[in-house]
Amino acid sequence: MVRKTKIVDNFTSEIPEFLDARSLFLSGGSTPRDYLETCISNISSSEETVRAFSHYDLAKARTAADASTLRYRDGCPQSPIDGMPVGIKDIIDTFDMPTQMNNRMYDGYMARADAACVRAVREGGAVIVGKTVTTEFAIGRSGPTVNPHNPLHTPGGSSSGAAAGTASGMFAASFGTQTQGSIIRPASFNGVVGFKPTLNALSTDGVHPLSRTHDHLGVLGQSVGTAWAFARWVGEIAPGQDTNGLGGPLASELDHVPVKRVAVPRTAGLDELDDNSRAAFEAQLDQFRAAGITVVDSFDDPYLADLARRLDHIVDISLRMVAFDMRWPYRTYVERYPDEMGPRLHDLVKLGHEVTLDEYRLMRSERDDLRQRVQELSRSYDAVVLPSSSGPAPEGFEFTGARTLLLYWSFLGFPVFGLPLMEVDGMPFGLQLAGFRGRDFELAQHANWMMRQFG
Amino acid sequence: MVRKTKIVDNFTSEIPEFLDARSLFLSGGSTPRDYLETCISNISSSEETVRAFSHYDLAKARTAADASTLRYRDGCPQSPIDGMPVGIKDIIDTFDMPTQMNNRMYDGYMARADAACVRAVREGGAVIVGKTVTTEFAIGRSGPTVNPHNPLHTPGGSSSGAAAGTASGMFAASFGTQTQGSIIRPASFNGVVGFKPTLNALSTDGVHPLSRTHDHLGVLGQSVGTAWAFARWVGEIAPGQDTNGLGGPLASELDHVPVKRVAVPRTAGLDELDDNSRAAFEAQLDQFRAAGITVVDSFDDPYLADLARRLDHIVDISLRMVAFDMRWPYRTYVERYPDEMGPRLHDLVKLGHEVTLDEYRLMRSERDDLRQRVQELSRSYDAVVLPSSSGPAPEGFEFTGARTLLLYWSFLGFPVFGLPLMEVDGMPFGLQLAGFRGRDFELAQHANWMMRQFG
Numbered sequence: 071m072v073r074k075t076k077i078v079d080n081f082t083s084e085i086p087e088f089l090d091a092r093s094l095f096l097s098g099g100s101t102p103r104d105y106l107e108t109c110i111s112n113i114s115s116s117e118e119t120v121r122a123f124s125h126y127d128l129a130k131a132r133t134a135a136d137a138s139t140l141r142y143r144d145g146c147p148q149s150p151i152d153g154m155p156v157g158i159k160d161i162i163d164t165f166d167m168p169t170q171m172n173n174r175m176y177d178g179y180m181a182r183a184d185a186a187c188v189r190a191v192r193e194g195g196a197v198i199v200g201k202t203v204t205t206e207f208a209i210g211r212s213g214p215t216v217n218p219h220n221p222l223h224t225p226g227g228s229s230s231g232a233a234a235g236t237a238s239g240m241f242a243a244s245f246g247t248q249t250q251g252s253i254i255r256p257a258s259f260n261g262v263v264g265f266k267p268t269l270n271a272l273s274t275d276g277v278h279p280l281s282r283t284h285d286h287l288g289v290l291g292q293s294v295g296t297a298w299a300f301a302r303w304v305g306e307i308a309p310g311q312d313t314n315g316l317g318g319p320l321a322s323e324l325d326h327v328p329v330k331r332v333a334v335p336r337t338a339g340l341d342e343l344d345d346n347s348r349a350a351f352e353a354q355l356d357q358f359r360a361a362g363i364t365v366v367d368s369f370d371d372p373y374l375a376d377l378a379r380r381l382d383h384i385v386d387i388s389l390r391m392v393a394f395d396m397r398w399p400y401r402t403y404v405e406r407y408p409d410e411m412g413p414r415l416h417d418l419v420k421l422g423h424e425v426t427l428d429e430y431r432l433m434r435s436e437r438d439d440l441r442q443r444v445q446e447l448s449r450s451y452d453a454v455v456l457p458s459s460s461g462p463a464p465e466g467f468e469f470t471g472a473r474t475l476l477l478y479w480s481f482l483g484f485p486v487f488g489l490p491l492m493e494v495d496g497m498p499f500g501l502q503l504a505g506f507r508g509r510d511f512e513l514a515q516h517a518n519w520m521m522r523q524f525g
Numbered sequence: 526m527v528r529k530t531k532i533v534d535n536f537t538s539e540i541p542e543f544l545d546a547r548s549l550f551l552s553g554g555s556t557p558r559d560y561l562e563t564c565i566s567n568i569s570s571s572e573e574t575v576r577a578f579s580h581y582d583l584a585k586a587r588t589a590a591d592a593s594t595l596r597y598r599d600g601c602p603q604s605p606i607d608g609m610p611v612g613i614k615d616i617i618d619t620f621d622m623p624t625q626m627n628n629r630m631y632d633g634y635m636a637r638a639d640a641a642c643v644r645a646v647r648e649g650g651a652v653i654v655g656k657t658v659t660t661e662f663a664i665g666r667s668g669p670t671v672n673p674h675n676p677l678h679t680p681g682g683s684s685s686g687a688a689a690g691t692a693s694g695m696f697a698a699s700f701g702t703q704t705q706g707s708i709i710r711p712a713s714f715n716g717v718v719g720f721k722p723t724l725n726a727l728s729t730d731g732v733h734p735l736s737r738t739h740d741h742l743g744v745l746g747q748s749v750g751t752a753w754a755f756a757r758w759v760g761e762i763a764p765g766q767d768t769n770g771l772g773g774p775l776a777s778e779l780d781h782v783p784v785k786r787v788a789v790p791r792t793a794g795l796d797e798l799d800d801n802s803r804a805a806f807e808a809q810l811d812q813f814r815a816a817g818i819t820v821v822d823s824f825d826d827p828y829l830a831d832l833a834r835r836l837d838h839i840v841d842i843s844l845r846m847v848a849f850d851m852r853w854p855y856r857t858y859v860e861r862y863p864d865e866m867g868p869r870l871h872d873l874v875k876l877g878h879e880v881t882l883d884e885y886r887l888m889r890s891e892r893d894d895l896r897q898r899v900q901e902l903s904r905s906y907d908a909v910v911l912p913s914s915s916g917p918a919p920e921g922f923e924f925t926g927a928r929t930l931l932l933y934w935s936f937l938g939f940p941v942f943g944l945p946l947m948e949v950d951g952m953p954f955g956l957q958l959a960g961f962r963g964r965d966f967e968l969a970q971h972a973n974w975m976m977r978q979f980g
Contacts, residue, residue: 165857175637182630183854183861275734275853282730282766306882308853311737314886398730398763399638402620406638427761431769 085239102153122235126200149194157244185276190307202231226256227470243291251476258458261498269483270310281395318511327515339474458500540694557608577690581655604649612699640731645762657686665867681711682925698746706931713913716953724938725765736850773966782970794929848877913955
């Protein structure tokens, strides 16, 4: 399968599905170096406009791809992601490339060691193409990436370069991080797959923090299979603390497991949709019904209706928890480098000062309670569906899109796939398929089926 | 109360108890600047021999003490630790002093922000005297600190400077960290109080990691009251994730709550004691009995006997978990800087390669099971007592002392106070008072009573 993304000036980039290419690596029909050269050709033609990278190193990538090529030739690939060209979001440490957080404080900063997840990439023999653009510290000022579907529109944030670079065929997948909406939203805007695993399924060691209660390491990828293979490997080598990684077998390809029953909680976040996006979402639900999926609306299920109200309630709570968590290290940053820090960072630190430890503890116990309630849904539903954003990518670059529909699962720490299923006004528009805590593998199998049925 | 520590060449340093001094700050009878000058005088006379600091800045400390003096004069101290001179173990980030891990890789390294706990110190108005010597990355090569009770003996590690500097009256307390035995052992060797709280009660953000499952931030202090006041404040401003800090009120002084019943699990770790130390420990237990405390030996309680066997079993498990956790970032360190890394670090990284994720998961579930079994003891006992080390500080500097008796509580994540209650061969020898998970406040009240009764 070849995904086509319309790039600026009607340029269309093509990148073969990595899992298909890998079969050819194994049979000798292609090599990781060949595959990388396709990515490099896309970088050559698109990067000047798209600006997905804060830094890249094609010589190093070619060396890594050549080493991978030899391993496949010898029949000994190191992992299911050996030879996969990947991007690393620029808040994630790499010892051989700068990690700059899109903030001048970190201009040219070289970490002494790779982040745990980057270490996993290297141990798997994947090919690091470069560091992908993040918004400032993954929450502040945007830029300079544009949306490859229309360069006057935002790519979304904060994993801007990860999403735009995947859409442009510059790599097969990239690490992203999501504190509130930073993986699933840019996945939606760029028409790629986003996967935010269960909180802490993947280690965030060596990832610059915003909020220990909300920060998720995840991936953006060209397909569910590629995203899963990438994340699954990282979960094997660099699982988060007190978690069991992602579950499921390491090596084999994902099955397609039919989704039979989904919940649609009608939260206030849905009111943020424009008319065309709402119509697209309802049409998508109709397609599901037509395919035999039972779609249960919160209007028809009192338990779900109650949950929807509770989800509405956490919009403020989530931000206050994040702001409180941000006391470290951002209080010191704004005091020491006030002029370097964007206005949103100043605002969040100020908000963090308002939150007391007692309030924080209450919010945490509210979260624990809500986690149990949402996990209960797994008795009756395969997944929960909502749009991945309030619409397609808005024009301009200041506003990277609403977060309301996204932060529910970030607050709860539940796994989500963002699926590029819809289109509105000629731009991509994603669907969120949310699963249950610690059951990432089941969710991936459902997401895989969803894309085959409706993608 | 004035603690006297015999320093080399019969020098005796004196430092008033901080909590007593604080009453004088409030009444106008003394000032934080006066108190600091006593510490500085001890530094002047002892630091050349003791070498507790990797870096110190007396000008900055005086400025901070003067600011604190003004706050007390105005009747507005910022916290219960306002004006407390403290040391910061040199694996903990400070933005205004180098953080060097006792390894050349980090020579002159300046962090961009304070660790969360250091931020808490500053927000409380405590006076940072300097960075205290750690063994290499808190687990490797030792030096250059010596034991102030006898300069030919080790101060213990890895919180070497924290313990020796507290004993020498250079500060009232210091941050230490304990992965297996690194707070309680040097506390024992230097005759000071050590407090290792429940795992993650205090944030380790900005502390260079060894093992996310074992790393504890804690304190060494001149007394139980000072250590508690320091840790309690840090737990308020910088609690660890998913914990509720330390519990107990913030401001008032600790009560003395009698210990009525203690458990003594006769683990194999006790076989490591030399004869004099064993005699001292048994004499201490006799003192407890004479004071009316019920001392239950594992010989007389089958549940306890079973626990003792299980504790023996975790000695290897604990080290294998630590080695596995150390994959990040130490695998990258030993590959990139093989010549900079001491032999023990090479060995541990090699050991970590032997541990599979499946084994690691099994070890974690064994830990979870044992946690429940040990927590069950809280129904019958106030605390568990064991020696803090296998004896007093050994001569020489290579060997910083056995870890066996210490790692039980590090593995479990349970709180421990190390109390300077015993003396062997003219050197200090500590007693561990271990409490129950999340019940640090109760333990501190018991420890406070213990020191008043037997100290």
